[in-house]
Amino acid sequence: xxxxxxxxxxxxxxxxxxxxxxxxxxxxxxxxxxxxxxxxxxxxxxxxxxxxxxxxxxxxxxxxxxxxxxxxxxxxxxxxxxxxxxxxxxxxxxxxxxxxxxxxxxxxxxxxxxxxxxxxxxxxxxxxxxxxxxxxxxxxxxxxxxxxxxxxxxxxxxxxxxxxxxxxxxxxxxxxxxxxxxxxxxxxxxxxxxxxxxxxxxxxxxxxxxxxxxxxxxxxxxxxxxxxxxxxxxxxxxxxxxxxxxxxxxxxxxxxxxxxxxxxxxxxxxxxxxxxxxxxxxxxxxxxxx
Numbered sequence: 631x632x633x634x635x636x637x638x639x640x641x642x643x644x645x646x647x648x649x650x651x652x653x654x655x656x657x658x659x660x661x662x663x664x665x666x667x668x669x670x671x672x673x674x675x676x677x678x679x680x681x682x683x684x685x686x687x688x689x690x691x692x693x694x695x696x697x698x699x700x701x702x703x704x705x706x707x708x709x710x711x712x713x714x715x716x717x718x719x720x721x722x723x724x725x726x727x728x729x730x731x732x733x734x735x736x737x738x739x740x741x742x743x744x745x746x747x748x749x750x751x752x753x754x755x756x757x758x759x760x761x762x763x764x765x766x767x768x769x770x771x772x773x774x775x776x777x778x779x780x781x782x783x784x785x786x787x788x789x790x791x792x793x794x795x796x797x798x799x800x801x802x803x804x805x806x807x808x809x810x811x812x813x814x815x816x817x818x819x820x821x822x823x824x825x826x827x828x829x830x831x832x833x834x835x836x837x838x839x840x841x842x843x844x845x846x847x848x849x850x851x852x853x854x855x856x857x858x859x860x861x862x863x864x865x866x867x868x869x870x871x872x873x874x875x876x877x878x879x880x881x882x883x884x885x886x887x888x889x890x891x892x893x894x895x896x897x898x899x900x901x902x903x904x905x906x907x908x909x910x911x912x913x914x915x916x917x918x919x920x
Contacts, residue, residue: 646871646878651827653875656782660689666762678759686738686759697780697787699733701794702726704776704818709765714758722749726797772845774815781824788825789861795822796857809856812838812847819848826852830863830872
């Protein structure tokens with residue numbers, strides 16, 4: 631038989647649950663590309679020389695422009711470490727060609743291919759080093775993600791990541807002043823949520839199940855024209871409230887469930903005792919269902 635603490639018994643529909651927001655900043659200014667080279671590379675303090683190939687900067691500068699590129703690549707990019715390329719594919723009417731061209735030239739080179747049977751253009755960078763970097767940190771398909779270090783970047787850089795994401799897979803609804811962004815990746819969804827929490831932006835996200843063989847989509851509704859750098863922090867609902875380092879969310883429903891497992895595992899954080907899950911703050915005991 632279950633026993634609950636008095637505090638848990640008193641929780642009711644309409645109460646607010648506190649979610650702690652990590653505001654710590656561990657900014658990354660550059661990444662050493664040496665781990666992404668092979669034995670044929672000659673490496674010094676500033677550059678990497680590919681034998682029989684090109685010269686590249688050893689350090690990848692993680693500035694605002696590159697953060698925007700990371701967002702765009704997470705939305706529309708693809709890496710092929712086996713044929714040494716990274717690629718961003720966009721509709722012919724999208725107006726990001728100048729930005730992509732400038733950033734790929736910064737990485738080393740660019741070639742452009744226009745598909746004959748579809749209204750799309752592929753921007754291609756041929757570099758084994760950068761292909762390994764992007765393949766390692768961004769994955770693909772429903773495993774697509776951003777590099778883990780982005781979660782503690784400065785908020786100015788995180789805004790650029792959001793802009794890049796929406797340049798790729800975003801759509802602005804002018805009549806609602808809302809940006810719609812969709813992804814099939816659970817991890818990318820969680821990373822975007824963490825960025826929005828840190829920026830104190832109110833948003834909605836839900837799962838669209840399209841049926842058939844189509845993967846579920848995570849659909850974000852974010853106020854403002856994000857692609858053009860417009861961020862709206864005004865509160866538009868009574869269901870959520872940012873206060874200091876917390877997001878308070880209203881409980882919509884409480885559903886008791888049966889738990890027939892033999893063991894209960896008690897997880898405790900030293901000194902603090904409580905910890906944060908994806909949906910709330912936890913006091914010690916929880917089932918694996920959380």
